[in-house]
Amino acid sequence: MNVSIADAAPAPSEPLGRYIQRVRDSLSLTQVELSAKAGIHVQTIRKIEAGGTSxxxxxxxxxxxAALGIPQEYLDAVVKQTPLETVTALKFCPKCWTPGTTLDPMWTSLRSKYCFACGTTLRDRCGSCNERIMSLKYRFCPYCGESYKN
Ligand SMILES: [Zn+2]
Ligand SMILES: [Zn+2]
Known part of the structure; x- marks a missing residue:
């Protein structure tokens, strides 16, 4: 479950089926394995991936x-075909987050302002130069070189 959130984010206007399949492939899960992890019938997963339902x-x-390690907001964005920026933000707790790992959905939800675990104010931009964080693949801010973690 170490897919970085940038890779796991849906592309603009990516269909649901292709998105699910892409994230599933990146985790090297078969449809049957995903079905077991997600608690969904494998027929349903086949139907979704085949584009039979959106x-x-x-x-x-x-x-x-949960099974794909992505925020539910990502699935909402794909289902509704809305741009991701409007439903979720790259936000993290500068104390609890380990750079390079998936963000907790409780941080990326638009409603979240504070870390659920330690109460620290969540951050969506570099603490040093205030540039917005566009990808969490990086541990350091590409603009000023400052570490994202406190
Ligand atoms: Zn925290
Ligand atoms: Zn910076």
């Missing part, structure tokens, strides 16, 4: 998000 039940969405 809707997800609440249970399907939470199961897939």
């Amino acid at each position: 809707r997800l039940s609440h249970k399907g969405k939470s199961g897939l998000a």
Whole structure:
């Protein structure tokens, strides 16, 4: 479960089926394995990936998000075909986050302002030069070279 969040983010107007398949492939999961992890029938996953449905039940969405290690907001963005910036933000706790690892969905939710674990104010920009964080593949700010972690 170490897919970086930048790779796991949906591309603009990427169809749901292709998105699920792409993230599943990046985790080297088969459809059957994903089905077991997500608690969803494998027929449903086949149907989604084949483009047979672009809707997800609440249970399907939470199961897939957990199994794929992505925020549920990503699936919402794909299903509704809305730009990702409007549903989620690259936000992290500068104390708890380990650079290079997936962000906790509780940080990236638009409603979150503070870390659920330690109460630190979440950050979506470099603490040194204030440039917005565009990719979490990097441990250091590409603009000023400052580490993202405190
Ligand atoms: Zn924290
Ligand atoms: Zn910076």
